[in-house]
Amino acid sequence: METKRSQELYEEANLYTPGGVHTSIRNVDPHLIFTKAEGAYIYDADGNKYLDYQAAFGPYILGHNHPYVNGKVIEAIQRTDLYGVGTTDLEIELARMICRNVPSAEQVLFCNSGSEATYHAIRLSRAVTGRTRLIKFQGCYHGWHDYVARNMLSKWDMIGKRDPGSAGMMDEAIDNTLICTYNDLEDVERTFKENDGQVAALIVEPIPHNIGCILPQDGFLQGLKDLCEAYGALLIFDEVITGFRHDIGGFQKVAGVTPDLTTMGKAMANGYPIAAVAGKKEYMQRFNTYPGGDVWFAGTYNGHAVGTAAAIATIDLMEREPVHEHVFRLGERMRSGIREIHARLGMKAVVAGFGSVWTTYFMDFMPQNYTDLQHNDADFYVRYRKKLLERGIYKMPMNLKRNHVGYSHTEQDIDHTLEVIESVLKEMLAE
Ligand SMILES: Cc1ncc(COP(=O)(O)O)c(C=O)c1O
Incomplete structure (x- = not known):
């Protein structure tokens, strides 16, 4: 070669x-x-x-x-782009499509990457619960920011131990993210018990694709939902990989388990840069895009015509073909x-x-x-x-x-x- x-x-x-x-x-x-x-x-x-x-x-x-997606993007940018004020027609159309298809999406907000989406979802869960801690699973990846960048592809002798993924991370962020073993509900329950009243959210890739493909055992995702409910934490499905790839409604639709919040990206726009955070209206309205909301949500490029047009075209094709x-x-x-x-x-x-x-x-x-x-x-x-x-x-x-x-x-x-x-x-x- x-x-x-x-x-x-x-x-x-x-x-x-x-x-x-x-x-x-x-x-x-x-x-x-x-x-x-x-x-x-x-x-x-x-x-x-x-x-x-x-x-x-x-x-x-x-x-x-893809010619259809590219065509729709070109059509969009010959007419429109980004305003930094108000709302675009493309944003409304895409939001409608996501809320129509994704079970947990009563409302949705757009950003530009999966990491932004998980950051927003976690911060929102902290605001909603007034708690700090987060549960994630060893081997799962949710982006590069301090809340989640630990215990990803850990060396074998660091499994489950304190394993920050980067220098320069805040100790508070590392230590407030608790690590559990995927497919082990007892471990999750024990972690909730030991941190009773302190866990804001549990974030999970419904299928941990960042380590290949580990399928959830029967009842595991429902078990996570039950534990989150029992301990007053929000359940976040990070569907950045599984969303739109495994079903137009995400893996939550396949599994029949609806989380409180969902993050999406990747297959949503067939390669164009856009991501989303979605969930229950009562939570989503805590974002300060809503009058009186107190959870900061912003981004210069959020809702840009390129990403929104690409996502509309991608989802449209999934609906029709x-x-x-x-x-x-x-x-x-x-x-x-x-x-x-x-x-x-x-x-x-x-x-x-x-x-x-x-x-x-x-x-x-x-x-x-x-x-x-x-x-x-x-x-x-x-x-x-x-x-x-x-x-x-x-x-x-x-x-x-x-x-x-x-x-x-x-x-x-x-x-x-x-x-x-x-x-x-x-x-x-x-x-
Ligand atoms: C499950 C999951 N969540 C979040 C992210 C972060 O997304 P991004 O790279 O768009 O920031 C990724 C990226 O691979 C991912 O696989």
């Missing part, structure tokens, strides 16, 4: 930008400079073409550079195909996934939480992905990262991927 041009450009990127990337997790080997994206494919500076399952960490549910039926069918074709390959090769591996998302863990049982993932063969996981990449299949070459199928992937793409997977695994087993 030729990567000479990528290497040259990467050296230049490093002159102007620390590490040459604009998000820490983007620094992977091989370092590629991407120049073009179309449908299910991405292209690098040396002209290599990849079938993309990374999907930019999840936004691309319809496929890259069999987007979810397609990605679920192809996701299942991929998972069952990979399982057959593992069986043929007698491999110790499990394929985890839901709908359009999947990953292969190289271990002999289905993990239920982050602790279990110590059993995954991380070295094999990354080497496997690098070999796929060399053959034109782009899955993030990093441990525990998930893959995404989009509306632009075809059955032929899946079958081709399965062929490459089988030949790569055979080669690796022979080594």
Whole structure:
């Protein structure tokens, strides 16, 4: 695989930008400079073409550079943009669509990133309850800010311990975020009891996709809701990945569990920058966008025409076309195909996934939480992905990262991927 041009450009990127990337997790080997994206494919500076399952960490549910979404964005910005005052027609239309589809969304506010959305949701929960503490789960990611940036992809010996994700974080923020084990209701109950009257909210990725795909056990999400109710805390579903990807109503619709607050982003606008926080009207009206509200909510670019038009187009397409039926069918074709390959090769591996998302863990049982993932063969996981990449299949070459199928992937793409997977695994087993 030729990567000479990528290497040259990467050296230049490093002159102007620390590490040459604009998000820490983007620094992977091989370092590629991407120049073009179309449908299910991405292209690098040396002209290599990849079938993309990374999907930019999840936004691309319809496929890259989707003509319908792009067309609606161009149409919008030829007419309108951003005012910094009042309300736009696009904001009203998008808010109506979200409230129509997402069960917990009685009202919604727009911002620009998932991190902003979780920040706002947590601050709101503190204002509503008059409490400080927050519960999150080991391995879940909710953005880069101090309230949540701890115990993400912790080193194994730091699981459940005090593990801030960054230097420079406020001790008060770190220590007021309590860490529980996913799929362990007893642990959550114990934490609530030990901090009785102090927990403002529990935030959870309904499916922790930041560590691949760990499914909630039967009754787990409902159990979280019951515990939040019993201990007077707000339940926040962080649906930044699951929202719109697993159902137009989010995973809450699939699970039949309605949280107090929901954060959304990524697949909501098929790659364009917009995010949202939504929830019960009585809580949402505490934001100071509402007269008398006392929880600050602001952002120069909130509700920009680019993001709102893209989200309207994306959700509109989901309402009119069999987007979810397609990605679920192809996701299942991929998972069952990979399982057959593992069986043929007698491999110790499990394929985890839901709908359009999947990953292969190289271990002999289905993990239920982050602790279990110590059993995954991380070295094999990354080497496997690098070999796929060399053959034109782009899955993030990093441990525990998930893959995404989009509306632009075809059955032929899946079958081709399965062929490459089988030949790569055979080669690796022979080594
Ligand atoms: C579940 C979840 N919440 C929040 C975020 C933060 O979103 P953003 O990167 O848009 O700030 C992410 C990002 O990956 C995420 O996966």
